[in-house]
Amino acid sequence: MRFSSIRARVLYLAGVFSLLLVSSVTLATYFFVADGMSRSAQDTTWRLTQIASRSIARTTTSVKLDAAAKGLEGVEREHEAERQLLRAIPDILASGGAEEGAYALYLEDEGGVLRLVWYSDKAGVSELEVPRRLAIERQQPIQSGPGSTGAITGMFTSADLGTYVVHVPLILPDRTQGVLDVVYTPDKEEAILDSARAPMFIAAAFALLVAILMMQIIMSWVLSLVDNVRMAADSIDAGQLDISLPEEGEHEITELARSLNNLMDRLRLRAEAQTRFVADASHELATPVAGIRGYVNILRDWGSEDPTTRDEAVAAIDRESRRMAKLCSDLLSMIRSEEMLEYRHVRYDINALSREALATAATRYIGKGLEFTGPDEGPLWVVGDPDRIEELLGILLDNAGKYTPAGGSIVVETHKRRDRASVEIKDTGIGIPEKDLPNVFERFYRSDASRSKDTGGFGLGLAIAKHIVDMSQGSITVSSRVGVGTTFHIELPRTRIKE
Ligand SMILES: Nc1ncnc2c1ncn2[C@@H]1O[C@H](COP(=O)(O)OP(=O)(O)OP(=O)(O)O)[C@@H](O)[C@H]1O
């Protein structure tokens, strides 16, 4: 798998993204749990502090009463009470729910210096001089700590929530100032954190794996769809246009497949039309060429001996070569009309243009005794390319002249519609059989009736006419009755057409 491939890139991105997501969720969870544990440790510390303070207060009262009961007075009574209290402290802090903590008792000596006089556990002893002094000054418990080495380290090594210390100020019966340090080491909470670490990492790794796997599955699915499209593109490249891509589902790739199928359909139709055109054109060219070759053979064999045969052959070669010349010029005209990219949009008078086209056609069929009638009303303005429209009228009038027997009439009528102009070319000619009507605009199509008559056409005129009308964004229809006549109906836009 190349790194530049979509699959590699998406997998790489998905990997990085999932890693970031899973790590942040894991981190957040760890911090959440660690925070809960440190709160619990804090609560425990204050609970121990409360238990210790209450027990000491209770014991202070009872030792004072005890000393009074012994009949001691003044300083002696105070000393006795203090002695009893100090003796009782280790026991009261080792029971009644205070066992979880470690304790250290500091008392001020004559010089005002706080000295350690007793501790329950080495863990309770610390160098926290300043907060102890503060507790005496304010006469209220002060917390210092926990002072952990940081939550992050606990994620990878054993958890360390620090040590929780509360300094409780005391005034002994002889008014000596003292501080009791209540120390809590949250081993229990750290153990919970430690036990949560492994499952948390396993869950994170699992989530990461599932995310990447899902991504891989989705990518494979998408790429398989893309692969179909690629195969279609390859088949176009190989000239095979008859395959169609699956269009199941309603997603972006289906839309792409649909567009490609449409494209292939269009290309197929165009390729078929082209093949048909080339076949028809070569067939039409082959006929006069075969004729010329035949007459050349006749000329070679008998031309020198028989002047009549020679003249006939030369006349036939002349006729066939003219036919070829006309076909070539028609083909060129058609190719030109199909490749014509530029279509002018100028305002012109369709009535005047029709009269000109009629005059040109009339001169061509001058010996046939046809009656040509054109629109005699004033200008009817339309927008388009007058040269192309004149060519169009020329083709239709040429047909009318060609397929109308001597003595017939040819009429051009124009009508003004709302945003269009309609032009009708009517003749009283041989007509087009109904079965041929749908095909007359196809290239090389000639109805049997005209084929049997030697009118010398190739069936290209109406194909060119149709193309010109399409370029003008107009429409052309034909109606005809055999032996009665034919009418071509054209609609052209009167205002500027959309590009
Ligand atoms: N006015 C008409 N009257 C009768 N038949 C017509 C008329 N116009 C067209 N046709 C029929 O339609 C066919 C196609 O016409 P089209 O102009 O394309 O070809 P063509 O006139 O035969 O040859 P070309 O125009 O290439 O010299 C004609 O062969 C003819 O059969």
Ligand SMILES: [Mg+2]
């Ligand atoms: Mg024609």
